[in-house]
Amino acid sequence: MENIFAGIQLATTPEALIAILIGLIAGQILGAIPGLTASMAVALLVPYTFYLDPWIGIPMLLGMFKGSLFGSSITAILIKTPGTPAAAATVLDGYPLAQKGKGMKAMKMALYSSVFGDTFSDIMLIFAAGFLASIALNFGPPEYTLLTGFSLICISSLTGNSVWKGLLSVFLGMIIGMIGLDPITATPRLTFDYLELEEGIGLIPMLIGTLAVSEALRQMEQPIKKLASSTLSFSKNKIDNIVTWAEFKSTLPTIVKSSGLGTLIGAMPGLGSTIAAFLAYGEAKRSSKFPEKFGKGSLEGVAASEAANNAVSGSNMIPLLAFGIPGDIAAALIMGAFLIQGITLGPVVFQDNPIEIYAIFAALIVANLLNLVLGHGLIKMCKHVVTVPKRLLFPAVLVIASAGAYALRGSLFDIQLVFCFGVLGYLMMKCDIPTVPMLIGFILIPIFEENLRITILLGSSHDLNIGFIFTRPAFLTLLLIMMVASFIVVKRRKLQNLEKINHK
Amino acid sequence: MKINKINHEKLLILGFFSLTLFFIFWIIPKSIIDPINFGIKDGLPPSFSAYLVGFLIFFTLIFQYINGIILKKNNNFQNESLFFSREIFKRSLNIIIVCLVYSFLFIEYLGFYLGSFIFIIILSLLLGEKRFFILSLFPTFLIFFVYVGFNLGFSIFLPEGKILEQILESILVN
Numbered sequence: 118m119e120n121i122f123a124g125i126q127l128a129t130t131p132e133a134l135i136a137i138l139i140g141l142i143a144g145q146i147l148g149a150i151p152g153l154t155a156s157m158a159v160a161l162l163v164p165y166t167f168y169l170d171p172w173i174g175i176p177m178l179l180g181m182f183k184g185s186l187f188g189s190s191i192t193a194i195l196i197k198t199p200g201t202p203a204a205a206a207t208v209l210d211g212y213p214l215a216q217k218g219k220g221m222k223a224m225k226m227a228l229y230s231s232v233f234g235d236t237f238s239d240i241m242l243i244f245a246a247g248f249l250a251s252i253a254l255n256f257g258p259p260e261y262t263l264l265t266g267f268s269l270i271c272i273s274s275l276t277g278n279s280v281w282k283g284l285l286s287v288f289l290g291m292i293i294g295m296i297g298l299d300p301i302t303a304t305p306r307l308t309f310d311y312l313e314l315e316e317g318i319g320l321i322p323m324l325i326g327t328l329a330v331s332e333a334l335r336q337m338e339q340p341i342k343k344l345a346s347s348t349l350s351f352s353k354n355k356i357d358n359i360v361t362w363a364e365f366k367s368t369l370p371t372i373v374k375s376s377g378l379g380t381l382i383g384a385m386p387g388l389g390s391t392i393a394a395f396l397a398y399g400e401a402k403r404s405s406k407f408p409e410k411f412g413k414g415s416l417e418g419v420a421a422s423e424a425a426n427n428a429v430s431g432s433n434m435i436p437l438l439a440f441g442i443p444g445d446i447a448a449a450l451i452m453g454a455f456l457i458q459g460i461t462l463g464p465v466v467f468q469d470n471p472i473e474i475y476a477i478f479a480a481l482i483v484a485n486l487l488n489l490v491l492g493h494g495l496i497k498m499c500k501h502v503v504t505v506p507k508r509l510l511f512p513a514v515l516v517i518a519s520a521g522a523y524a525l526r527g528s529l530f531d532i533q534l535v536f537c538f539g540v541l542g543y544l545m546m547k548c549d550i551p552t553v554p555m556l557i558g559f560i561l562i563p564i565f566e567e568n569l570r571i572t573i574l575l576g577s578s579h580d581l582n583i584g585f586i587f588t589r590p591a592f593l594t595l596l597l598i599m600m601v602a603s604f605i606v607v608k609r610r611k612l613q614n615l616e617k618i619n620h621k
Numbered sequence: 622m623k624i625n626k627i628n629h630e631k632l633l634i635l636g637f638f639s640l641t642l643f644f645i646f647w648i649i650p651k652s653i654i655d656p657i658n659f660g661i662k663d664g665l666p667p668s669f670s671a672y673l674v675g676f677l678i679f680f681t682l683i684f685q686y687i688n689g690i691i692l693k694k695n696n697n698f699q700n701e702s703l704f705f706s707r708e709i710f711k712r713s714l715n716i717i718i719v720c721l722v723y724s725f726l727f728i729e730y731l732g733f734y735l736g737s738f739i740f741i742i743i744l745s746l747l748l749g750e751k752r753f754f755i756l757s758l759f760p761t762f763l764i765f766f767v768y769v770g771f772n773l774g775f776s777i778f779l780p781e782g783k784i785l786e787q788i789l790e791s792i793l794v795n
Binding site for chain 1: 633637644649653656659665667668671674675677678682684685689709712717723724733740748749750755759763764771777780
């Protein structure tokens with residue numbers, strides 16, 4: 118108990134609170150710039166933490182990570198440009214809501230669900246770090262193959278009106294994801310001896326291109342008179358600018374479920390917040406009473422993706438704190454900052470540095486509360502940005518997006534990719550082919566392929582051959598959960614269809 | 622210009638069908654060369670996933686052609702039409718060309734800052750902005766903002782451009 122109080126005291130000193138505040142503000146601003154990811158925001162700050170006191174540097178890093186995750190949703194909602202890949206799923210419903218004049222409502226829902234998801238996963242981190250880490254460590258290549266394969270199949274629920282076009286889009290994303298060196302044999306694939314392609318296509322240029330540039334191209338084709346006005350207008354009706362208690366209550370089950378899903382995914386090393394957001398969005402749509410509203414401006418959609426992507430931030434610290442294994446790049450960077458300060462994370466950290474661990478927990482919770490307060494300020498500020506006329510806003514978006522794309526790898530090729538994907542996305546829009554499944558296919562294919570091939574390699578050295586996967590309790594449990602979930606969804610859909618027929 | 626939606630879909634499927642065949646029979650064999658003596662004991666070859674996805678697209682297109690076009694199942698747009706405006710086409714083409722010139726030529730040769738300055742002016746003019754005051758002040762302000770944020774704030778040095786580099790080089794040599 119003494120340790121807990123000492124930890125709380127350490128994290129709530131005025132210096133630590135100011136550090137969290139600075140981290141949050143910087144994170145929110147960096148997160149809102151397309152191309153600068155949460156990991157990059159943390160990476161930019163890590164070297165400076167060496168010169169700071171540990172209990173100024175580490176809370177600042179945590180604040181920056183949390184702030185950037187929320188900041189990225191602002192641009193996703195207002196200008197269809199996710200600041201970080203994690204907010205790509207927020208675009209699906211956030212942007213349509215903004216187009217209806219409900220941008221403020223969407224941003225506030227994103228803020229509340231982000232803070233909820235964040236706090237949920239932090240509480241899970243505090244109370245269930247050991248247990249969740251042991252579950253996550255039981256996941257091997259067969260389980261990852263099953264999980265990602267299932268996700269690829271689930272994408273059909275995100276495909277819009279035409280299933281074949283959605284599938285085509287997923288497959289296209291998978292092909293683009295294969296460009297580069299083969300993960301097992303390092304053989305170049307689809308590169309045509311072009312050196313820049315050997316590194317593979319970067320997610321950031323692809324995201325910025327297909328979502329932001331394509332949308333800018335679509336908007337810029339409008340008649341000149343329309344381009345003199347601003348991109349968005351905000352409804353003057355008060356109810357359209359706030360999230361009512363009834364609305365929050367109705368989305369609460371989705372938020373809780375998505376936070377749980379995000380927490381679980383965050384505890385598994387290598388998956389990350391983008392996948393969590395898309396999975397939660399798909400799940401929310403499948404289990405929703407109003408699935409037809411998704412993609413057209415559903416608050417549930419915004420809440421699901423935001424709660425899930427933020428829930429990853431706390432739970433990816435679970436394997437980090439319990440086993441010293443970082444869940445993603447941002448967690449690895451935070452681990453680096455701890456190492457700089459002389460703290461080695463892993464099972465013994467709870468014995469060797471208990472006060473520091475409780476201080477981290479306290480700092481995480483404080484950062485969430487401050488994120489809620491600061492987020493309101495950021496929303497009000499960003500409201501004015503989109504009042505700039507379209508004919509000035511879109512060129513500005515294109516220039517900032519190019520700078521963001523270049524920043525990550527320092528490659529001119531990435532800027533060219535941004536515009537190539539922009540044109541591709543624009544043409545896909547014109548042919549009524551959804552672009553989001555392409556992004557999901559692109560994100561999931563490396564994980565799916567690598568794990569599938571390792572599973573088959575493992576099978577070849579096993580007596581049961583590939584059948585060995587059915588001897589794994591984790592695989593069978595996951596399979597059972599997926600089958601039960603699919604069965605419940607199919608049954609619910611049938612009931613909904615029957616209800617619709619009865620209504621008619 | 623008006624085009625029937627069903628014909629549009631037919632054209633789309635046939636277009637993708639030819640692209641898929643090209644991908645399976647030309648692109649994959651030319652660009653993915655499996656290691657010599659790669660056997661089943663070594664696991665799946667590097668080209669496996671590409672062929673798998675290629676054939677999945679192939680069968681999806683065949684299925685859609687039979688189901689949607691020949692059997693006309695799940696097709697609720699038999700009489701719907703798509704409209705194409707020549708003016709919009711011309712506008713979009715101009716904008717796309719400007720964007721591609723910016724990304725492939727301006728940034729590489731003029732550098733990010735000068736290239737972006739010219740790009741914003743051209744694009745804003747294309748989009749109907751004619752006020753000189755705005756056309757000169759807005760790009761200046763934006764470029765300054767990007768410079769402060771990226772160069773000074775995060776020490777991310779955006780490309781200088783080949784022409785500027787050469788000029789600087791020649792000045793230093795002299």
